Amino acid sequence: MALVALIAFNVANSIAVLVLLSLGLGVIYGMMRVINLAHGEFLMLGAYTTVVSANAGLNLWVAMLVAAPLAVGLFGLAVERLFIRFLYGRIIDTMLATWGLSLAVVGLVTTVFGTTVRGVSAPFGGFAIGGYQTSVYSWFVIAVAAAMAAGVWLVLRFTRFGLVVRATMQNPDMAAALGVSPQRIYMMTFALGSALAGLAGGVLAPVSGVSPVMGGAFIARAFITVLGGGPAIVTGTSLASGLFGSISEVATFFTTPVFGQVALLLAALVMIRILPQGITGSGLTGRLLRRSL
Amino acid sequence: MRPFRPSRRGLLQSAATLAGGALAAPLVARHALAADAIKVGSLLDLSGPIGSSGQAMHATIRLAVEELNVGGGLLGRPVELVNYDTQSTIQLYSQYAQQLALKDKVAVVHGGITSASREAIRPVFDRYATLYFYNVLYEGGVCDRDCFCTGTTPAQTVNKLVPYALETWGKKAYIIAADYNYGQITAKWMQKYVRDGGGTVQATEFFPLDVTEFAATISKIQQAGPSVVLSALVGSNHTAFYRQWAAAGMKDKIPIASTTFGLVNEIATIAPSESNGVVTSYGYYEELSTPASTAFTKAVRAKFGDGLPYISELACANYEGFKLWAEGVKKAGSLDRMRVTEALETGIAVDGPSGKVTIDHATHHVVRNAYLARAAERKWDVFQSYPDQAPADTAAVCDLIKEPKLSKQFVIDVKT
Known part of the structure; x- marks a missing residue:
């Protein structure tokens, strides 16, 4: 019984990690069809902001929950103004530009901080489920992921900004005719997506190996989750995280870590075959969730 | 603002410098070769x-x-x-x-x-x-x-580390290793030395180098209940294991002996609360x-x-x-x-x-x-040496x- 509870907790943690990794990417891709290949590096910058400012004496919670999203959000804003805004509607060009950006960011961080950096350790310690020890920090990861998803959903659903964003996403020309500046909305959405990536990187920093190249380990899972989720940003990303997170975690537990990765990729393959537009974009689920966000 | 107008003299000077540099460069190169390094x-x-x-x-x-x-x-x-x-x-x-x-x-x-x-x-x-x-x-x-x-090679280090672990902590070992030739073969050596020392290997698990989530493994290790975890994890992504292990409160429950810990600067990058007590064996410590x-x-x-x-x-x-x-x-x-x-x-x-x-x-x-050493407050405490x-x-x-x-x-x- 304790083992079942433990596995359930691990599955929840694994889903939460996927939500954290992919929500920022989902916002940017879902809104603007911009494929941000530097997303992994945005996560890395969030982690670096956290460890560097925490080591410099900033309170860990402030470093994680305020400094990381703020810094990476501002960085995203600069990136949007300097590169992305010239490339809207040119998917291949944005991919190339963001890929180049990712190389530049890795190089820059390596030059400034070296290949390793003194990390921060996770607060709270462990707790027991039955006879098994597990991490209290996972609760925090789960809580942040849930708050992030709920927050984005609430903003999109209930605020004027959310309404304008959704309108711009559906039909930028019509929105512009009604007095909205799509350029401004794109800029703000890109900054928001970047800030979410920064927050995720910050929250994962204490349980990750923080290095300039850590983004590479995250990027594939983030993309698979976003594409699997389909057009509805929050619902899609959450459902896809739920599906892929449970499958890979259960597979890892009962077989090996190698097969856990294989299972995730297999699940994604099968799903994209059945639902080519993702969970919220095609098939029965697509019709049911057509109006979701 | 006045537009930038280079003076004729300035232009001539820079042109001369450039030409001189271009002429001199091959000379310098030839000179270096002549030194016959x-x-x-x-x-x-x-x-x-x-x-x-x-x-x-x-x-x-x-x-x-x-x-x-x-x-x-x-x-x-x-x-x-x-x-x-x-x-x-x-x-x-x-x-x-x-x-x-x-x-x-x-x-x-x-x-x-x-x-x-x-x-x-x-x-x-x-x-x-x-x-x-x-x-x-x-x-x-x-x-x-x-x-x-x-x-x-393993006979020089793993063959010191494993017997020490078996004698100090007990005979049941759980092996975790990176999934490429180093990890695969080192895991075999670990299995051999555990058996030679009269111990049992409960499980051997391999991790691709981009694995960053270790929750399932940490649960599995507890389910098996080994007396020691032998680690041949490699690279900065795998550093996450030691972090998550400590975050789950396992660090003082099951000891870790490793053939790789410290090689990517872990001793400096992760906190003493996560690294203290890990035992390693290498041919040199700073x-x-x-x-x-x-x-x-x-x-x-x-x-x-x-x-x-x-x-x-x-x-x-x-x-x-x-x-x-x-x-x-x-x-x-x-x-x-x-x-x-x-x-x-x-x-x-x-x-x-x-x-x-x-x-x-x-x-x-x-x-x-x-040498055998134990991590203590961001340093290695070398406590045993084996000459020649x-x-x-x-x-x-x-x-x-x-x-x-x-x-x-x-x-x-x-x-x-």
Whole structure:
């Protein structure tokens, strides 16, 4: 019984990690069809902001929950103004530009901080489920992921900004005719997506190996989750995280870590075959969730 | 704002400087060639996931070259290091290996960090008859007369670590290792030594290098309830294991012994609350307090500063490997590959920072000291030393005196 509870907790943690990794990417891709290949590096910058400012004496919670999203959000804003805004509607060009950006960011961080950096350790310690020890920090990861998803959903659903964003996403020309500046909305959405990536990187920093190249380990899972989720940003990303997170975690537990990765990729393959537009974009689920966000 | 208008005189001056520079450049290059330096190749990852290991290795080989040149060079000629950053990418290893052998025509190559990279470049140097030194601790078994392996192998380190773990903590072991040749083969050695010590292996798990989530594994380990976890995890992504292990409160419940912990600067990057108590065995630790060791670390720190990562066995063995080669050249009185090889095979030894390092003819490995140490407050507390350890693992399968034509890597056959 304790083992079942433990596995359930691990599955929840694994889903939460996927939500954290992919929500920022989902916002940017879902809104603007911009494929941000530097997303992994945005996560890395969030982690670096956290460890560097925490080591410099900033309170860990402030470093994680305020400094990381703020810094990476501002960085995203600069990136949007300097590169992305010239490339809207040119998917291949944005991919190339963001890929180049990712190389530049890795190089820059390596030059400034070296290949390793003194990390921060996770607060709270462990707790027991039955006879098994597990991490209290996972609760925090789960809580942040849930708050992030709920927050984005609430903003999109209930605020004027959310309404304008959704309108711009559906039909930028019509929105512009009604007095909205799509350029401004794109800029703000890109900054928001970047800030979410920064927050995720910050929250994962204490349980990750923080290095300039850590983004590479995250990027594939983030993309698979976003594409699997389909057009509805929050619902899609959450459902896809739920599906892929449970499958890979259960597979890892009962077989090996190698097969856990294989299972995730297999699940994604099968799903994209059945639902080519993702969970919220095609098939029965697509019709049911057509109006979701 | 006034538009920028260059004056005629300024323009002429810069044009003259440019032309002068263009004319002078080939002269400078020709002059450097005329000095007739001996070129020594080096292939190390200075960036990417393996970069933190490579940077310290690059620093120590530069120090070794500099010391040699200050002392008058080799055969009366200065030595020039040609290094390429392989960026933790195997394709670049193959590419730069060919470049070193064919274009730069170096006298020897010191390099390769992961076993995967070694096996990518070893055949290249065999083909183009270039002497090759691999100065990194590894899984053992390379049997190749054109190659010298100067790092420790499992018989020298794992064979100290595992018996210590079994005697200190108990007989049940759980093995976790990186999923490529180093991890796979090291895991086999761990299994062998656990069995030899009368223990049992509960499970062996392999992790691809991009795995970052270890919750399921931490649960599985608890389910098995081992007396010790043996780790051969590799790279900065895998550092997450030690973090998540500590976050779950497991650190003081089940001890960890590792053949890799510390090699990517973990001792400095993760908190003492996560690293304290991990036991490792290597051929060198920066904390060793022998005069040779302190002089070495002082020289490295003086030249490269405190920003350099931890000086591990990798950095030390790269320094010693270069010195062994230099001794071989001195003895041979020539740079010819066969003559240097034969000179090295006479059992050349150097007194390095780790102690005495002697080339073993039969295996082309080295006899060297091994140490056991425990992590304590961002330092290694070296509590046991084993002088003059022979590479018994490779010696069991490889005899280059009898079969000098061999060029392969043996994999130990562990009966399961």
